[in-house]
Amino acid sequence: MQRTNLRNIAIIAHVDHGKTTLVDAMLKQSHIFRANQQVAERVMDSNALERERGITIMAKNTAVEYNDVRINIVDTPGHADFGGEVERVLNMVDGVLLLVDAVDGPMPQTKFVLRKALEQGHRAIVVVNKVDRANARPNFVINATFDLFVDLGASEEQAEFPIVYASAINGTAGHDPLHLSDSLEPLFETILDYIPAPQINESQPTQMLVTATQYDDYKGKIVIGRLNSGTLRKGDTVAHIPADAEPKTARINQVYTHIGMERVEVDEVQAGDIIALTGINEAAIGDTIADRENPIPLPPIRVEEPTVQMTFGVNTSPFSGREGKFVTSRKLRERLFQETERDVALRVEETDSAEVLRVSGRGELHLAILIENMRREGFEFQVSKAEVIYKVIDGERQEPYELVDIEVESDYQGAVVELLGQRKGTMRDMRFNDDGTVHFVYHVPTRGLLGFRQQLLTSTRGTGIMNTLFAGYQPYAGEVQTRMFGSLIAWEQGTATSYGLYGAQERGQLFIGSGTDVYEGMVVGQHIRDEDLEVNVCKKKQLTNMRSSGADEALRLDVPRNLSLDDCIEYLADDELLEVTPNSLRIRKRLLNTDERRRERKWGKK
Numbered sequence: 001m002q003r004t005n006l007r008n009i010a011i012i013a014h015v016d017h018g019k020t021t022l023v024d025a026m027l028k029q030s031h032i033f034r035a036n037q038q039v040a041e042r043v044m045d046s047n048a049l050e051r052e053r054g055i056t057i058m059a060k061n062t063a064v065e066y067n068d069v070r071i072n073i074v075d076t077p078g079h080a081d082f083g084g085e086v087e088r089v090l091n092m093v094d095g096v097l098l099l100v101d102a103v104d105g106p107m108p109q110t111k112f113v114l115r116k117a118l119e120q121g122h123r124a125i126v127v128v129n130k131v132d133r134a135n136a137r138p139n140f141v142i143n144a145t146f147d148l149f150v151d152l153g154a155s156e157e158q159a160e161f162p163i164v165y166a167s168a169i170n171g172t173a174g175h176d177p178l179h180l181s182d183s184l185e186p187l188f189e190t191i192l193d194y195i196p197a198p199q200i201n202e203s204q205p206t207q208m209l210v211t212a213t214q215y216d217d218y219k220g221k222i223v224i225g226r227l228n229s230g231t232l233r234k235g236d237t238v239a240h241i242p243a244d245a246e247p248k249t250a251r252i253n254q255v256y257t258h259i260g261m262e263r264v265e266v267d268e269v270q271a272g273d274i275i276a277l278t279g280i281n282e283a284a285i286g287d288t289i290a291d292r293e294n295p296i297p298l299p300p301i302r303v304e305e306p307t308v309q310m311t312f313g314v315n316t317s318p319f320s321g322r323e324g325k326f327v328t329s330r331k332l333r334e335r336l337f338q339e340t341e342r343d344v345a346l347r348v349e350e351t352d353s354a355e356v357l358r359v360s361g362r363g364e365l366h367l368a369i370l371i372e373n374m375r376r377e378g379f380e381f382q383v384s385k386a387e388v389i390y391k392v393i394d395g396e397r398q399e400p401y402e403l404v405d406i407e408v409e410s411d412y413q414g415a416v417v418e419l420l421g422q423r424k425g426t427m428r429d430m431r432f433n434d435d436g437t438v439h440f441v442y443h444v445p446t447r448g449l450l451g452f453r454q455q456l457l458t459s460t461r462g463t464g465i466m467n468t469l470f471a472g473y474q475p476y477a478g479e480v481q482t483r484m485f486g487s488l489i490a491w492e493q494g495t496a497t498s499y500g501l502y503g504a505q506e507r508g509q510l511f512i513g514s515g516t517d518v519y520e521g522m523v524v525g526q527h528i529r530d531e532d533l534e535v536n537v538c539k540k541k542q543l544t545n546m547r548s549s550g551a552d553e554a555l556r557l558d559v560p561r562n563l564s565l566d567d568c569i570e571y572l573a574d575d576e577l578l579e580v581t582p583n584s585l586r587i588r589k590r591l592l593n594t595d596e597r598r599r600e601r602k603w604g605k606k
Contacts, residue, residue: 001199001200001201001202002196002197002198002199002200003197003198003200003270003271003272003273004069004197005068005069005070005197006069006070006071006072006197006198006272006273007069007070007071007072007094007095007191007192007195007197007198008071008072008074008092008093008094008095008195008198008226008272008274009071009072009073009074009093009094009095009096009097009191009195010073010074010076010086010089010090010092010093010096010097010117011023011073011074011075011076011096011097011099012076012078012086012096012097012098012099012113012114012117013078013098013099013100013109013110013113013129014078014100014101014104014106014107014108014109014110014113014467015055015077015078015079015080015109015467016054016055016078016101017078017099017100017101017104017107017110017129017130018099018101018129018130018168018169019056019075019076019078019099020056020075021168021169022097022099022127022129022166022168023062023073023075024168025168025169025170025171025184026064026073026184026187026188027062027064027260027261028171029171029183029184030064030065030066030260048376049369049372049373055077055078055079056075056076056077056078056079056082057077057079057082057085057369058077058082058085059074059075059076059077059085059086059088059089059212060074060075061073061074061075061089061092061224061258061274062075062258062260062261063257063258063259063260063274064260065259066188066191066192067188067192069192070259071188071191072092072093072258072273072274074089074092074093074274076089076113078109078113079109079365080108080109080112080362080363080467080468080469080470081361081362081363081364081365081366081369082345082362082366083109083112083113083116083303083304083345083362083470084303084304084343084344084345084346084362085343085345086112086113086116087116087301087302087303087304087344087345088211088212088285088301088303088344089211089212090116090117090120090122091120091209091211091226091301092211092225092226092274093122093226094122094195094196094197094198095122095123095124095125095191095194095195095196096117096122096123096124096125097124097125097127097191098110098113098114098117098124098125098126098127098145098161099127099129100126100127100128100129100141100145101129101130101141102128102129102130102131102133102136102137102138102141102165102177103130103133103135103136103137103141105137105140105141105144105145106141106144106145106148107405107467108403108405108467108468108469109467109469110148111148111152111469112469112470114148114149114152115152118149118152118153118154118158122158123157123158123161123194123195123196124158124161125161125162125163125164125187125190125191125194125195126142126145126161126162126163126164127164127165127166127173127187128141128142128163128164128165128166128177129166129167129168130167130168130169131165131166131167131177131180132167132170135434135435136177138165138177142163146159149161162190162193162194163175164186164187164190165177165180166180166184166187167180171183171184172184173185173186173187174186197272198271198272198273199272200229200270200271200272201229201271202229202230202231202270202271204229204230204271205229205230205290205291205293205294205295205296206227206229206230206231206232206238206289206290206291207227207228207229207230207288207289207290207291207296207298208225208226208227208228208232208275208277208288208289208290208298209225209226209228209286209287209288209289209298209300209301210223210224210225210283210284210285210286210287210288210289211224211225211226211285211301212224212225212285212342213283213284213285213341213342214342216278219253219254219278220278220279220281221278221280221281221283222256222276222277222278223276223277223278223280223283223287223289224274224275224276224277225274225275225289226272226273226274226275227269227270227271227272227273227274227275228271228298229271230271230291231268231269231270231271232252232255232268232269232275232277232289233252233255233267233268234252234253234254234255234265234266234267234268235251235252235253236251236252237249237250237251237252237292238250238251238252238280238289238290238291238292239289239290239291239292239295240280240282240283240287240288240289241287241288241289241290241295241297242282242284242287243284243286243287243300247290247295248282249292250279250280250282250283250289251279252277252278252279252280253277253278253279254277254278254279255267255268255269255275255276255277256275256276256277256278257269257273257274257275257276258274258276263276277289284341285301285341285342285344286300286301286344287300301344303344303345304345304362304470305389306345306346306347306360306361306362306389307362307363307388307389307400307446307470308360308361308362308363308364308366308367308386308387308388308389308446308450309358309359309360309361309386309387309388309389310358310359310367310383310384310385310386310387311351311356311357311358311359311383311384312332312336312356312357312358312359312381312382312383313329313332313353313355313356313357313381313382313383313384313577314327314328314329314332314355314356314381314382315327315380315381315382315579315580315581316382317382317519317522317579317586317588317592318493318519318520318592319517319519319579319581319584319586320380321380322581323380323581323582323583323584324378324379324380324381324581324582325377325378325379325380325582326377326378326379326380327379327380327381329354329355331379332357332379332381333357335374335377335379336348336357336359339370343370345361345362345366346359346360346361346366346370347359347360347361348360360389362470363468364386364450364566364569364570365566367383367386367569368565368566368569371383371565371569371580372565374580375580375581375582376582378582379580379582380580380581380582381580382577382578382579382580382588383569383577383578383580384572384577384578385450385569385572385573385574385576386450386569386572387447387450388400388445388446388447388450390476391473393473396475396476397475397476398473398474398475398476399445399446399447399473399474399475399476399477400445400446400470400472400473401443401444401445401446401470401471401472401473401474402443402444402445402446402449402468402469402470402471403428403441403442403443403468403469403470403471404420404425404440404441404442404443404444404449404466404467404468405439405440405441405466405467405468405469406420406439406440406442406456406464406465406466406467407433407437407438407439407440407464407465408437408438408440408460408463408464408465409436409437409438409460409463410432410436410437410438412459412460412461412463412464413438413440415459415460416438416440416456416459416460416464417440419452419455419456419459420440420442420444420448422480422481423444423445423448423449423452423480423481423482424444424445424448424477424478424480425442425443425444425448426442426443426444427440427441427442428441428442428443429441443471445474445477445480446470447477447480447482448477448480448482449468450482450570451482451483451570451571451572452466452482452570453466453566453570454566454567454570454571483571483573484530485508485526485527485528485529485530486526486527486529486530486531486532486533487523487525487526487527487532487533487573487576487587487589488504488507488508488510488523488524488525488526488527488532488533488535489521489522489523489524489532489533489534489535489589489594490518490519490520490521490522490523490524490534490535490536490537490538491520491534491535491536491537491538491594492520492536492538493518493519493520493538494517494518494538495515495516495517495518495538496512496513496514496515496516496517496518496524496537496538497514497537497538497539497540498514498555498557499539499540499541499555500535500536500537500538500539500540501513501514501537501557502555502556502557503535503536503539504524504525504535504536504537505525505557505558507525507527507528507533507535508525508526508527508528508533509525509526509528509558509560509561510524510525510557510558510560510561511523511524511525511526511560511561511562511563511587512524512525512537512560513557513560514557518537518538519588519592520592520593520594521588521589521591521592521593521594521597522586522587522588522589522592523576523586523587523588523589524537525560525561526561526571532597534594563585563587565580565585568585568587571587572587575589575590575591575597576588576589576590577589577590
């Protein structure tokens with residue numbers, strides 16, 4: 001039996017190809033909002049970090065009504081570091097909208113998300129977005145997209161995809177790129193005609209796979225997923241089947257479906273719909289909610305393994321406890337393990353020290369978002385440099401590799417080739433675009449890309465565009481030099497003075513300004529050479545009666561480099577830590593004492 005009044009779709013694409021903007025337009029044209037309602041741009045990006053960075057981080061679902069058919073829509077992230085969000089939601093839907101930029105065409109993440117959708121057996125509608133751009137080339141994009149389907153082993157049915165041309169920002173779509181209608185009606189019609197309605201059997205035992213969880217201060221944990229079979233009612237007693245444990249009995253307090261941006265409480269839901277439940281507080285992603293009398297588990301969600309790891313530990317600097325609300329190892333451990341319940345691509349492991357945990361993710365950005373969320377919640381802690389996760393395969397040490405797409409002005413192509421050559425990169429493709437830019441495709445060890453983005457922006461005057469895609473594990477590539485310069489390290493604890501900083505800035509680039517509190521072992525700048533240097537930034541000028549009144553006016557300090565969280569993580573060396581507090585980011589040496597560091601360097605050379 002088919003539920004003809006329902007469709008479940010996910011919108012997938014590379015980052016910045018217009019997924020969330022298209023959802024905005026679909027919501028507005030479905031009259032979800034009042035005529036006089038003020039609606040924010042990219043309304044689905046509800047998280048503060050998503051709005052600040054302009055990217056989708058967490059997959060979210062909504063629903064619209066069109067011709068008496070409810071269309072459940074899942075908006076997914078486009079950045080490679082959040083691929084786990086895409087993997088976990090694809091089992092909730094029956095088809096996908098694959099968005100492709102009318103200028104860029106298929107990009108690295110397009111290949112990743114499409115491969116996952118095809119593996120699930122989903123059919124795709126290709127939406128060529130941004131056809132209103134002056135340099136749009138829809139014919140080229142369609143040919144490249146078809147080639148991608150063939151390369152990924154799509155079936156004949158999957159390769160015969162319908163094509164819709166659209167301008168998401170204008171809310172228009174059509175089947176001819178030169179003649180778009182005034183609305184998204186052609187897109188809605190294509191969804192109803194091509195995406196299959198859910199196949200259901202109400203007589204089978206109840207089964208639902210938990211695909212997402214949220215927490216509400218009043219309702220407790222909310223579990224979200226698709227009801228595969230059976231029906232669920234408010235107050236039902238069900239079986240909660242954890243991924244690797246025996247079934248437990250649980251009771252459903254409330255049942256919700258989605259309409260627009262709201263959850264609507266209902267008394268009963270039928271198979272095929274994407275729903276939310278409360279009352280099952282122990283449920284985690286990958287668990288099954290099943291019939292109490294006939295508990296049959298569903299296959300748990302499997303996602304690709306993490307490739308990058310960092311250590312999270314209690315802040316041990318002299319300034320610890322000054323700014324944070326949560327500073328103990330117990331609070332840190334609780335928060336990190338709580339994150340693993342929501343993020344299936346994250347791993348948290350114990351270490352030899354009770355105050356340090358090892359956290360693994362898909363990339364530096366994946367872990368940086370977690371760090372930023374925690375500091376905004378009031379946590380104070382310290383993290384180490386990101387490191388890749390090695391594996392031993394067939395008795396050989398192997399490391400993760402990335403496929404890197406870089407687009408730069410032709411003036412900077414030499415700098416890019418030199419940088420990636422130093423990092424053991426192998427060029428796979430190089431072509432010149434019509435607008436004068438150069439497009440590179442490189443195969444690079446993930447280890448060589450740690451800290452690379454900032455160097456690329458510096459070398460290309462901020463014009464370089466880089467995208468990456470995990471390409472699997474390959475043999476260890478040898479030593480890679482990722483940082484060319486040492487650090488300027490504070491000699492003593494105190495307050496930085498203009499006089500002390502003036503002497504230090506001749507040795508490199510400063511990260512702090514006058515009046516900043518520092519401690520021994522804190523990194524205050526980048527050295528112009530490849531070794532570390534201790535500097536006394538707290539030094540004061542001795543006062544004498546021979547001093548002229550305008551002597552200090554001659555001290556002109558350079559503007560210090562203001563490091564963001566991403567910059568700090570990229571900058572870290574093996575012997576450095578990043579101190580994270582709600583108000584500050586401080587880079588420091590693992591060993592704060594100058595004599596201890598010198599002793600370790602001395603013994604390390606022997």
